[in-house]
Amino acid sequence: MDFELSEEQRMIVETTRAFVEAELYPHEAEVERTGVLPVELIREIQAKAIAAGLYAANMPVEVGGAGLDTLSWLLYEKELGRANYALHWTCVARPSNILLAGNAEQRERYLMPCIRGETWDCLAMTEPGAGSDLRGMKASARLDGGDWVLNGTKHFISHADLAGFAIVFMASGEEETRAGRRS
Ligand SMILES: Cc1cc2nc3c(=O)[nH]c(=O)nc-3n(C[C@H](O)[C@H](O)[C@H](O)COP(=O)(O)OP(=O)(O)OC[C@H]3O[C@@H](n4cnc5c(N)ncnc54)[C@H](O)[C@@H]3O)c2cc1C
Incomplete structure (x- = not known):
């Protein structure tokens, strides 16, 4: 069995690593020291990541991503993971895959x-x-007429301050499920 990386996979590793070293490493010390990632810096690096084809590369080609297979995706993530988390996760964003499950609109x-x-x-x-054990989630969603009423607390949510919207995991239908199972 051949465990060698393909030519394309080697290129992904090299391109991503070069980007991390040239564009992310130089800002790490300052971001770590201040705990601040200025919006101007995000926009500057983001534009370079888009131009390099590294932005949202986890997405399939039909929506503008790189269409990476699983191993190539992991190699790309591994290289990005060499840099400060806030820098790579924000400036070279990978939108949540669950967004692919939405309808066309x-x-x-x-x-x-x-x-x-x-x-x-x-x-x-x-x-x-509720961290590792998500089943301990207490935040709940209750349908009230045409609206979902959310109640609870979430924390450690990466770039919540910057995000245009949140994908929120809530417990719903407690009466029919959790409570029912307890009795
Ligand atoms: C940089 C960063 C970014 C994050 N971004 C997000 C985000 O965007 N959205 C989001 O929802 N969350 C986010 N998180 C939260 C992350 O998902 C949680 O920290 C993680 O799920 C662990 O939960 P916890 O911190 O409550 O630790 P706990 O679940 O309390 O775990 C504490 C320790 O106990 C160990 N442990 C837990 N269960 C067991 C077990 N059954 N047996 C043995 N050991 C166990 C764990 O390995 C760990 O060492 C982020 C966290 C970090 C650090």
């Missing part, structure tokens, strides 16, 4: 602006009392 409204770098999504799962 939802994709256009939520996914496409993230791929184009116009906005960011954030994924809110973790709660003060």
Whole structure:
């Protein structure tokens, strides 16, 4: 069995690593020291990432991504992971894959602006009392007429301050499921 990387995979590693070293490493010390990632810097690096074909590369080709296979995607993530998390996760964003599950209108409204770098999504799962064990989630959603009423607390949500919208994981239908199972 051949475990060698393909020519294309080697190129992905080299391109991503070169980008990380040239565009992200120089800003790490300052971001770590101040705890601040200025919007102007985000926009500057983001434009370079888009030009390099590295932005939203986790997405399929039909929506403007790179259409990477699983191994190539992991290699790309591994290289980005060499840099400070805030820098690579914000400036070389990878929109949440769950956005691909939306219908055509939802994709256009939520996914496409993230791929184009116009906005960011954030994924809110973790709660003060529910990290690794997401089943301990307490935040709930209750349908009230045509609206969902959300109640609870989320924390550790990456770039929530910058995101145009949030994908929020809430418990719903408690009466029929959780409570029912307890009795
Ligand atoms: C940089 C960063 C970015 C993040 N971004 C997001 C985000 O965008 N959205 C989001 O929803 N969350 C985000 N998180 C939260 C992250 O998903 C949680 O921190 C993670 O799920 C762990 O939860 P916890 O911190 O509550 O730790 P806990 O779940 O309390 O775990 C604490 C320790 O106990 C260990 N442990 C847990 N369960 C077991 C077990 N059954 N057996 C043995 N050991 C166990 C763990 O390995 C860990 O060492 C982010 C976290 C970080 C650090």
